[in-house]
Amino acid sequence: MSREIRLNAFDMNCVGHQSPGLWAHPRDRSWQYKDLDYWTGLARTLEAAKFDGLFLADVLGVYDVFHGNLDAALRHSTQVPVNDPLQLVPAMALVTEHLGFGLTASLSFEHPYTFARRLSTLDHLTKGRAGWNIVTSYLDSGARNIGLTGQAAHDDRYDVADEYLEVCYKLWEGSWEDGAVLRDRDRRIFTDPAKVHPIRHKGRYFDVPGIHLSEPSPQRTPVLYQAGASSRGRRFAGAHAECTFVACPSKAVLTKSVADIRAAVAAAGRNPHDVKIFNLQTVIVDATDAQAQAKWQDYRRYISRDGALALGSGWLGIDFGRYSADEPLRHIETNAVQSSVDAFSSADPSKVWTVGELADWIGIGGLGPLFVGGPGTVADLLQEWQDETDVDGFNLAYAVTPETFEDVAAHLVPELQRRGAYKRDYAPGTLREKLFGRGAQLPETHPGAGYRDLRSAAGPRLSAAE
Amino acid sequence: MPKEIRLNAFDMNCVVHQSPGLWRHPRDRSRDYRRLQPWVDLARTLERGLFDGLFLADVLGVYDVYGASPDSALTHATQVPNNDPLLLVPAMAAATEHLGFGVTVTLSYEPPLPFARRMSTLDHLTEGRIGWNIVTGYLDSAARGMGAARQRGHDDRYAVAEDYMEVVYKLWEGSWADDAPVADKERGVFADPARVRRVTHESPFHQLDALHLSEPSPQRTPVLYQAGTSPAGRGFAGRHAECVFMSGPSKQVIAPRVAAIRQAAVAAGRRPDDVVIFTMMTVIVAGTDAAAQALLAEYRRYADPQGALTLMSGWTGVDFSRLDPDGIVEHVENDAGRSAMENITRADSNRRWTVREVAEHVSIGGIGPVLVGSPATVADGLEAWIDDTGLDGFNLTFAVRPETFESVADLLVPELQRRGRYKRAYAPGTLREKLFGHPRLAETHPGHAFRFI
Numbered sequence: 001m002s003r004e005i006r007l008n009a010f011d012m013n014c015v016g017h018q019s020p021g022l023w024a025h026p027r028d029r030s031w032q033y034k035d036l037d038y039w040t041g042l043a044r045t046l047e048a049a050k051f052d053g054l055f056l057a058d059v060l061g062v063y064d065v066f067h068g069n070l071d072a073a074l075r076h077s078t079q080v081p082v083n084d085p086l087q088l089v090p091a092m093a094l095v096t097e098h099l100g101f102g103l104t105a106s107l108s109f110e111h112p113y114t115f116a117r118r119l120s121t122l123d124h125l126t127k128g129r130a131g132w133n134i135v136t137s138y139l140d141s142g143a144r145n146i147g148l149t150g151q152a153a154h155d156d157r158y159d160v161a162d163e164y165l166e167v168c169y170k171l172w173e174g175s176w177e178d179g180a181v182l183r184d185r186d187r188r189i190f191t192d193p194a195k196v197h198p199i200r201h202k203g204r205y206f207d208v209p210g211i212h213l214s215e216p217s218p219q220r221t222p223v224l225y226q227a228g229a230s231s232r233g234r235r236f237a238g239a240h241a242e243c244t245f246v247a248c249p250s251k252a253v254l255t256k257s258v259a260d261i262r263a264a265v266a267a268a269g270r271n272p273h274d275v276k277i278f279n280l281q282t283v284i285v286d287a288t289d290a291q292a293q294a295k296w297q298d299y300r301r302y303i304s305r306d307g308a309l310a311l312g313s314g315w316l317g318i319d320f321g322r323y324s325a326d327e328p329l330r331h332i333e334t335n336a337v338q339s340s341v342d343a344f345s346s347a348d349p350s351k352v353w354t355v356g357e358l359a360d361w362i363g364i365g366g367l368g369p370l371f372v373g374g375p376g377t378v379a380d381l382l383q384e385w386q387d388e389t390d391v392d393g394f395n396l397a398y399a400v401t402p403e404t405f406e407d408v409a410a411h412l413v414p415e416l417q418r419r420g421a422y423k424r425d426y427a428p429g430t431l432r433e434k435l436f437g438r439g440a441q442l443p444e445t446h447p448g449a450g451y452r453d454l455r456s457a458a459g460p461r462l463s464a465a466e
Numbered sequence: 467m468p469k470e471i472r473l474n475a476f477d478m479n480c481v482v483h484q485s486p487g488l489w490r491h492p493r494d495r496s497r498d499y500r501r502l503q504p505w506v507d508l509a510r511t512l513e514r515g516l517f518d519g520l521f522l523a524d525v526l527g528v529y530d531v532y533g534a535s536p537d538s539a540l541t542h543a544t545q546v547p548n549n550d551p552l553l554l555v556p557a558m559a560a561a562t563e564h565l566g567f568g569v570t571v572t573l574s575y576e577p578p579l580p581f582a583r584r585m586s587t588l589d590h591l592t593e594g595r596i597g598w599n600i601v602t603g604y605l606d607s608a609a610r611g612m613g614a615a616r617q618r619g620h621d622d623r624y625a626v627a628e629d630y631m632e633v634v635y636k637l638w639e640g641s642w643a644d645d646a647p648v649a650d651k652e653r654g655v656f657a658d659p660a661r662v663r664r665v666t667h668e669s670p671f672h673q674l675d676a677l678h679l680s681e682p683s684p685q686r687t688p689v690l691y692q693a694g695t696s697p698a699g700r701g702f703a704g705r706h707a708e709c710v711f712m713s714g715p716s717k718q719v720i721a722p723r724v725a726a727i728r729q730a731a732v733a734a735g736r737r738p739d740d741v742v743i744f745t746m747m748t749v750i751v752a753g754t755d756a757a758a759q760a761l762l763a764e765y766r767r768y769a770d771p772q773g774a775l776t777l778m779s780g781w782t783g784v785d786f787s788r789l790d791p792d793g794i795v796e797h798v799e800n801d802a803g804r805s806a807m808e809n810i811t812r813a814d815s816n817r818r819w820t821v822r823e824v825a826e827h828v829s830i831g832g833i834g835p836v837l838v839g840s841p842a843t844v845a846d847g848l849e850a851w852i853d854d855t856g857l858d859g860f861n862l863t864f865a866v867r868p869e870t871f872e873s874v875a876d877l878l879v880p881e882l883q884r885r886g887r888y889k890r891a892y893a894p895g896t897l898r899e900k901l902f903g904h905p906r907l908a909e910t911h912p913g914h915a916f917r918f919i
Contacts, residue, residue: 013587015656022649031649031656034590034683038561058578062677075655081647081681083587084580090557091591094502107578114526121549124500125557182549183497185490188770190481190543193536211528211536215500215547304654392898413712439758 002421005324006393009046016399021304028400035084036091044094049409050423055395056085063314067321076307091356092186093126100431102131102225112167113208115276118416119222120214128218128274128430133225136161158236161201170199172221174454175212208209219430221448238264247280247367254389270445281394282365285411289374296372299399301362325356365397376413471887472859475512477521480548484832484863487770495867502557508868509558512565515875519566521861522551528783530782533787537551542773549703559592563589565697566897568597568691578633583689586680594896599691624698627673633914643918661844668746684896687913704730711889713746713834719813720745721855736910747860748831750838751877758839778828781806791822807832831863841881
């Protein structure tokens with residue numbers, strides 16, 4: 001029996017997510033992101049292929065590093081315009097039964113009291129299929145635009161995040177005991193007030209004295225995703241994350257990243273495999289290698305190099321508009337970009353990467369790797385990557401949507417199933433039960449579980465705040 | 467030609483909205499509020515009844531004035547537990563084509579930039595059927611939940627609200643020109659950067675230097691609802707509101723408020739009928755007057771006076787548990803909503819209320835009136851309300867969910883149609899087009915000035 005490979009779809013409520021320019025492909029529907037039909041159709045496709053979840057990215061900012069302006073980002077629609085991901089979920093939940101939803105939400109933009117209710121609502125309406133990708137970072141412009149000034153803007157964002165999570169855990173896990181909701185018609189009691197507790201949180205950044213407004217949802221705390229790659233981010237993920245998302249371009253880089261994350265989880269007193277790790281991946285798969293290669297060549301004609309460099313400039317923090325296409329990347333002397341370039345070129349250290357080649361690389365699937373081939377070829381590669389890196393699964397970006405996902409459903413999933421490397425049916429229960437095969441709620445080893453009894457103690461303190 | 471009567475359904479993502487105790491009725495499905503399917507079914511029922519919209523209330527706090535504790539609210543489930551209303555809309559939108567959605571969102575608790583994007587997203591996904599009920603906050607417990615010692619003073623919060631509105635108008639109306647998204651596949655150009663601009667705002671309350679992240683939605687600014695009937699609230703509504711929602715127990719209370727809102731619109735340079743005005747109403751309708759009265763008697767058996775006083779205490783800021791049940795309710799001034807207290811004290815000089823009478827009245831349909839009878843009797847009543855007060859329509863609450871709305875769609879609407887007082891089909895287009903005949907904010911509306919031409 002091979003190790004199971006887990007698949008998420010990776011999408012965003014915008015035109016063209018990780019493949020700039022391909023929205024203009026005749027079969028691409030990403031420009032229909034404003035229509036519910038696109039999303040409900042996608043959700044059905046993913047559930048038919050037994051994807052664990054749909055992971056929805058979000059950015060509350062714009063890619064304006066390239067040439068120092070927004071022109072390329074707007075012209076090529078690189079993640080702008082971008083709509084709110086949250087509201088896609090209820091419509092997709094209505095037409096599916098098992099598919100999970102990983103929602104990206106920055107904790108910088110909403111108070112934990114209202115945010116916790118939003119996520120509880122989502123967990124109720126999906127019957128326990130909600131996940132939250134915790135984003136702690138905010139662009140400087142983003143912070144300014146929500147009126148964050150002074151202390152919170154200057155302190156370590158992970159300290160703020162730790163306290164934010166503490167407030168959420170108290171609301172989700174501690175405020176309402178199991179059994180608080182009686183729904184007793186005869187005794188005229190809906191809720192037993194003795195089993196509902198004000199959280200009385202008084203911290204450095206937040207004061208939240210009251211009770212959680214939502215009754216307990218199936219998972220209480222949604223499944224927690226995180227994507228932080230810095231050492232402090234990894235420590236945060238080690239404490240809180242149940243799934244992490246990385247974007248490593250080579251097996252060597254991914255191996256190290258997976259090991260580092262599992263070590264951080266162990267350092268936080270948890271089982272290293274209590275976290276599921278997904279790498280960003282794009283696959284172009286068809287019935288045969290030749291057909292897949294032909295499809296790739298067709299897609300490539302639509303890549304927007306300026307769009308790709310607008311994304312790359314934003315991600316790597318350097319204005320590639322200042323360089324010609326044949327400029328070798330190693331000549332660009334910036335620490336930030338050098339480490340990223342080293343990372344994704346390490347698969348082939350002898351190769352000289354130019355700005356133009358970077359654009360082509362990003363053009364389909366962003367900074368993640370791209371596999372092209374028939375079902376056997378792609379399945380071989382995925383299994384090889386998993387075996388060598390200890391990664392749990394893949395966040396599949398699309399080249400052309402929903403075609404990429406339909407191709408995965410038609411060609412790749414049956415091949416992986418044949419190899420015993422992919423589930424034939426969903427496990428029962430909530431998203432957390434499907435992923436971990438245990439209970440619907442956080443395991444005892446997770447710090448959030450420490451806030452279940454607010455009567456006897458304040459629970460473990462994650463934050464330095466008092 | 468008599469004036470057409472408009473109907474909204476009035477609901478909330480919780481168990482007990484305006485009829486405490488009736489969640490216990492055997493046919494009531496309020497306990498299923500956590501599921502999507504009942505909301506989808508409700509939306510289909512409302513669309514069948516040609517309702518203009520579903521108006522979703524919200525409260526970010528707990529009714530903890532009664533007995534100075536949340537215990538009574540929890541026991542009787544009076545608007546707690548409650549869930550986020552926004553998330554119900556996409557699923558209902560997927561199952562309907564015309565029904566509008568008025569979502570209550572308190573502007574105190576979310577910065578304008580992400581909020582404006584949330585509403586644009588909803589307007590896109592509903593294809594132009596979204597409305598926003600602008601709330602400036604009214605439960606102290608909500609303000610405390612957010613870390614404030616208590617909520618802002620009543621007038622001061624309208625100053626913040628004015629500033630907030632200016633920011634969201636700039637984002638919705640002023641950041642993208644109509645022709646900015648070109649989506650030209652041949653040239654590989656999605657948006658024309660020359661037709662998109664950053665908006666800036668500097669004030670003591672809000673600072674902004676940003677692009678609106680959403681491309682223009684069908685309505686851009688959602689249809690704006692407001693419910694304030696205090697003097698400051700009325701001025702705000704006169705400037706901004708396209709629909710106003712009020713509540714009071716009698717025509718005597720409501721008629722002057724309708725006139726005052728229209729005067730406030732005129733004072734703000736708008737036309738009196740630029741504002742569509744709804745009052746809260748509960749209808750218990752059955753085949754005959756006798757059957758409807760029997761239904762009311764049946765419902766009354768489940769009514770919960772303590773739950774009613776728990777709501778009333780929250781609305782007025784007065785702890786009704788400390789008052790003599792047979793004593794007359796006297797007026798008190800505080801920072802809670804003002805109209806609830808006005809309703810039972812000064813608004814109608816001919817009517818004095820004891821605590822017991824308040825409890826009985828509020829336990830079905832809140833502070834609003836209840837019309838009971840055959841389709842003809844109820845239609846007579848509604849017509850009289852419209853004709854005597856200058857109202858445009860009603861926000862209908864439920865006694866029993868969804869039975870109340872089903873009986874309206876099946877029994878009352880056909881009667882109103884026969885009388886020529888109710889539409890026989892939806893008008894085409896967005897919610898704003900259905901209500902006013904034009905897709906964007908009227909030229910007389912302050913948001914219009916922020917358009918990117």
